Amino acid sequence: MSHLFEGPDWTFDKIAAAYDAMAPVALDDLRLDIYPNQIEVISSEQMLDAYSSVGMPLMYQHWSFGKHFLREEYRYRKGRRGLAYELVINSNPCITYLMEENTMALQALVIAHAAFGHNHFFKNNYLFRQWTDASAILGYLEFAKRFIAQCEERHGPAAVERVLDSAHALMEQGIFRYRRPPRPSQEALRRRERARREHEERSFRELDRTVPRPRKTAQENEPVPEWPAQAEIKLPEENLLYFLEKNSPVLEEWQREILRIVRVIAQYFYPQRQTKVMNEGCATFVHYHMMNALFDRGLVPEGAMLEILQNHTNVVLQPAFDDPRSQGINPYALGFEMMQDIKRICEKPTNEDRDWFPALAGSGDWRAALLDAWANYRDESFILQFLSPSLIRKLRLFVLSDDADETQYEVASIHNERGYENIRTVLAASYDIAARPDIQAVDADMMGDRQLRLNHMVHEGRLLDEETRDLVLTHIRRLWGYDVSLADIDAETGETLDEWEADPG
Amino acid sequence: MPSFIDRRLNPGSKSLSNRQRFLKRARAELKRSIDRQIRTGKIADVDGEHVVPIPLDGTGEPSFRHTPDEGRRQGVLPGNREFVPGDRIPKPPGGGGQGGRGGNASDSGESEDDFNFVLTREEVLDLFFEDLELPDMVKLYLKENAAKKPRRAGFSTAGSPANINVGRTMRGSLGRRIALRRPRLSEIEALENEIAALEAMAKPSPANLALQEDLRTRCEALKRRRKLVSFVDPIDVRYNRFEQTPVPNASAVMFCLMDVSGSMGEREKDLAKRFFMLLHLFLKRRYHRTEIVFIRHTHEAKEVDENTFFYSTESGGTVVSTALDEMLRIIKARYPANEWNIYAAQASDGDNMPNDCARCIALLQERVMQLCQYYAYVEIIDARESSIFANTDNGTALWQAYRMVADTWTNFQMARVARPADIYTVFRSLFARRAAIRAGA
Numbered sequence: 001m002s003h004l005f006e007g008p009d010w011t012f013d014k015i016a017a018a019y020d021a022m023a024p025v026a027l028d029d030l031r032l033d034i035y036p037n038q039i040e041v042i043s044s045e046q047m048l049d050a051y052s053s054v055g056m057p058l059m060y061q062h063w064s065f066g067k068h069f070l071r072e073e074y075r076y077r078k079g080r081r082g083l084a085y086e087l088v089i090n091s092n093p094c095i096t097y098l099m100e101e102n103t104m105a106l107q108a109l110v111i112a113h114a115a116f117g118h119n120h121f122f123k124n125n126y127l128f129r130q131w132t133d134a135s136a137i138l139g140y141l142e143f144a145k146r147f148i149a150q151c152e153e154r155h156g157p158a159a160v161e162r163v164l165d166s167a168h169a170l171m172e173q174g175i176f177r178y179r180r181p182p183r184p185s186q187e188a189l190r191r192r193e194r195a196r197r198e199h200e201e202r203s204f205r206e207l208d209r210t211v212p213r214p215r216k217t218a219q220e221n222e223p224v225p226e227w228p229a230q231a232e233i234k235l236p237e238e239n240l241l242y243f244l245e246k247n248s249p250v251l252e253e254w255q256r257e258i259l260r261i262v263r264v265i266a267q268y269f270y271p272q273r274q275t276k277v278m279n280e281g282c283a284t285f286v287h288y289h290m291m292n293a294l295f296d297r298g299l300v301p302e303g304a305m306l307e308i309l310q311n312h313t314n315v316v317l318q319p320a321f322d323d324p325r326s327q328g329i330n331p332y333a334l335g336f337e338m339m340q341d342i343k344r345i346c347e348k349p350t351n352e353d354r355d356w357f358p359a360l361a362g363s364g365d366w367r368a369a370l371l372d373a374w375a376n377y378r379d380e381s382f383i384l385q386f387l388s389p390s391l392i393r394k395l396r397l398f399v400l401s402d403d404a405d406e407t408q409y410e411v412a413s414i415h416n417e418r419g420y421e422n423i424r425t426v427l428a429a430s431y432d433i434a435a436r437p438d439i440q441a442v443d444a445d446m447m448g449d450r451q452l453r454l455n456h457m458v459h460e461g462r463l464l465d466e467e468t469r470d471l472v473l474t475h476i477r478r479l480w481g482y483d484v485s486l487a488d489i490d491a492e493t494g495e496t497l498d499e500w501e502a503d504p505g
Numbered sequence: 506m507p508s509f510i511d512r513r514l515n516p517g518s519k520s521l522s523n524r525q526r527f528l529k530r531a532r533a534e535l536k537r538s539i540d541r542q543i544r545t546g547k548i549a550d551v552d553g554e555h556v557v558p559i560p561l562d563g564t565g566e567p568s569f570r571h572t573p574d575e576g577r578r579q580g581v582l583p584g585n586r587e588f589v590p591g592d593r594i595p596k597p598p599g600g601g602g603q604g605g606r607g608g609n610a611s612d613s614g615e616s617e618d619d620f621n622f623v624l625t626r627e628e629v630l631d632l633f634f635e636d637l638e639l640p641d642m643v644k645l646y647l648k649e650n651a652a653k654k655p656r657r658a659g660f661s662t663a664g665s666p667a668n669i670n671v672g673r674t675m676r677g678s679l680g681r682r683i684a685l686r687r688p689r690l691s692e693i694e695a696l697e698n699e700i701a702a703l704e705a706m707a708k709p710s711p712a713n714l715a716l717q718e719d720l721r722t723r724c725e726a727l728k729r730r731r732k733l734v735s736f737v738d739p740i741d742v743r744y745n746r747f748e749q750t751p752v753p754n755a756s757a758v759m760f761c762l763m764d765v766s767g768s769m770g771e772r773e774k775d776l777a778k779r780f781f782m783l784l785h786l787f788l789k790r791r792y793h794r795t796e797i798v799f800i801r802h803t804h805e806a807k808e809v810d811e812n813t814f815f816y817s818t819e820s821g822g823t824v825v826s827t828a829l830d831e832m833l834r835i836i837k838a839r840y841p842a843n844e845w846n847i848y849a850a851q852a853s854d855g856d857n858m859p860n861d862c863a864r865c866i867a868l869l870q871e872r873v874m875q876l877c878q879y880y881a882y883v884e885i886i887d888a889r890e891s892s893i894f895a896n897t898d899n900g901t902a903l904w905q906a907y908r909m910v911a912d913t914w915t916n917f918q919m920a921r922v923a924r925p926a927d928i929y930t931v932f933r934s935l936f937a938r939r940a941a942i943r944a945g946a
Contacts, residue, residue, distance in 0.1 A: 429579075
């Protein structure tokens with residue numbers, strides 16, 4: 001059988017031929033289940049553009065994206081960082097961006113990685129199924145972009161920027177971690193917006209504007225009926241953006257809409273942040289398996305295979321902790337090694353594996369085992385379930401304890417019989433997104449001074465960084481309109497450690 | 506089968522607007538950074554790209570995050586070689602900052618590391634010359650052969666086919682068709698169907714035949730009307746209209762006058778050069794076309810090229826008025842004052858033949874200042890003298906003389922420079938907006 005492609009140059013025909021040859025491996029051999037693919041070729045500048053707008057093909061405008069663009073561009077120009085070969089978007093159809101500079105071998109690798117690996121993961125992992133709506137995201141972003149542009153026209157870019165700045169500061173706190181909020185459909189959103197605007201236009205009278213009015217104080221300025229009654233405020237609430245959007249006494253309707261947009265986008269990325277290791281591991285495993293399968297059938301020339309393997313090894317390189325290149329655990333490496341390990345356990349288990357993974361060991365059907373893992377786990381539970389002693393030994397993992405009051409770190413566990421469990425637990429916990437600052441709105445006195453009280457649950461004595469804490473509190477105060485305070489509460493004893501007032505800014 | 510899309514042809518620079526928003530926000534700090542770079546760097550550097558650190562003020566993106574300095578945490582690291590449980594490893598100096606790495610893997614917030622970015626030449630100059638302006642007198646005389654540029658100016662009923670405005674044309678056509686009740690094709694078809702149905706009858710009754718006849722006439726009438734009222738009529742057609750508007754041909758000439766007698770050493774020349782460069786850049790931003798004339802003088806003045814101006818030395822006495830004479834001659838010969846914005850910058854160490862000062866004053870007062878938009882005099886003094894000359898009242902012979910000119914002409918400015926670092930401040934004070942000067946006075 002002749003090779004699918006020769007030489008480094010790619011054409012759309014070659015890519016299509018490679019895709020057609022890959023599809024059976026992915027769909028029949030690995031039994032992947034994917035969204036339809038949309039493969040787009042872009043230039044390096046467009047890749048930088050996409051980088052800086054959080055990887056989405058369209059995004060509203062904000063200076064922070066410009067800042068990220070400048071940073072990425074500078075690093076890229078200095079050669080300090082290569083660009084990703086690919087970018088994939090969790091949408092239906094699944095959009096994969098290929099860089100035009102890639103060689104044909106890389107394009108094939110990237111298609112296997114993104115268009116099959118990531119795509120399958122997006123479509124099947126329970127978090128994505130539960131939290132994101134792949135077919136609606138592009139429509140929503142388009143709505144968001146247009147809405148914010150219109151707000152800028154109506155209210156001025158500075159006013160919109162202020163709201164966005166504050167909302168961005170709370171993005172981490174704009175997520176429902178455990179429940180899914182009722183969300184109106186795109187159509188409903190647009191209808192609501194249209195109705196709102198029609199109302200404004202109907203009730204607008206040029207003459208009114210010429211009538212002199214008494215100067216309004218901040219308090220009189222608020223539309224009275226929009227205050228939520230005390231009884232309507234549901235507390236506690238962990239999603240601060242949602243809370244402010246629904247209950248802030250001072251926000252106007254368009255400002256609430258902006259909070260909602262930021263919140264929806266944050267929520268959209270929530271599953272991706274919880275599945276970094278699995279998502280990349282899945283994609284890396286899939287491309288490795290597929291490229292090898294194609295090579296075994298004689299479809300990929302040896303030169304190209306060497307290039308593919310070289311890139312693959314770069315991606316899954318796990319430098320030791322004291323290596324200057326070290327950035328901690330490489331999610332690609334960890335995910336890939338764990339999935340290879342699952343395959344090994346299914347096919348050639350050792351006695352140790354039989355002890356640790358009785359259900360998996362020797363079952364032979366690693367495809368089913370992996371499909372199940374990809375569908376039903378997130379990073380934390382995946383590591384807790386599947387990190388094997390043999391892999392701990394291979395990566396030579398160890399646990400370091402850091403107590404801020406001590407001058408030394410302590411090695412808590414290493415890769416030995418007694419350490420496996422602890423290493424597994426600690427590593428899993430470090431991927432638990434719930435370990436981020438745990439902040440909730442607990443009280444808002446709507447009948448009295450309208451002060452908003454927030455609690456920060458302090459685990460293991462881990463406090464908030466003061467500087468950013470004060471800045472974010474100021475942002476919250478801006479959105480709430482009245483005093484805001486934050487109390488550090490010890491999670492174990494429940495006692496209040498300290499309390500901070502927001503600076504009115 | 507996937508769909509393949511080639512996006513490379515899409516317009517680029519999607520982030521341009523975000524970039525501008527960011528620069529606007531970071532303006533104050535970027536400006537400080539650029540000022541600092543320019544003050545210390547070479548003057549030629551102004552005219553190029555600049556690498557500046559990303560400012561932190563006003564562009565931070567705060568979020569709640571844990572501080573690495575408090576609390577207890579555990580982290581997993583790869584690549585253990587010799588550690589056993591219970592080993593203690595000293596923390597790296599400089600607090601627990603780096604220690605965060607050993608900590609919670611998901612806890613590492615975005616670090617504001619020292620990254621820089623590149624400002625384009627335009628952006629640098631924008632920041633650099635912000636709130637400077639050319640003293641009020643921008644002449645915009647139009648030359649005889651002023652260029653013209655087409656500008657959109659509504660629509661017209663005549664024009665070239667390339668300029669047809671389809672939207673407008675079809676709007677007119679639709680209105681006319683409705684007004685003149687042009688029959689629709691569907692109406693005619695309905696009638697024809699009816700006729701066909703009647704014709705298909707085996708034995709039409711006389712009433713049917715009459716009806717058929719009637720329908721035929723109606724159908725014919727409709728068809729005729731449809732032909733008469735055309736779909737697009739010449740009166741519907743609209744063209745985009747363009748008007749030729751003359752482009753103001755604003756050009757400026759800048760005279761650089763410098764004393765090159767023995768007393769002007771390398772240092773003095775370098776300072777003067779910096780000043781001239783700044784002025785040139787500044788003018789280039791304001792005018793489409795800027796020309797520079799270099800006049801150097803000892804006891805006689807000569808127009809020279811740039812290289813000679815800055816790098817060759819000449820010996821001789823110092824007669825400043827010769828340079829003014831030469832300038833006037835060149836203005837008369839090549840740069841008529843009604844077409845050119847004339848700027849002059851003179852650099853000197855202040856020496857002059859004692860009896861020449863009066864002549865300089867006379868030349869300036871009576872002739873030069875009437876032609877010039879602006880005249881800047883920069884006196885280059887020794888760094889050691891700068892304290893002596895802190896007061897503007899005392900100074901060299903030329904300084905004293907020029908003070909009198911400055912009193913009469915507001916567009917005559919003078920300043921002293923001792924160090925390269927002064928150049929920029931002096932330049933700014935010379936060209937600062939009027940309001941700012943008044944506020945400062």
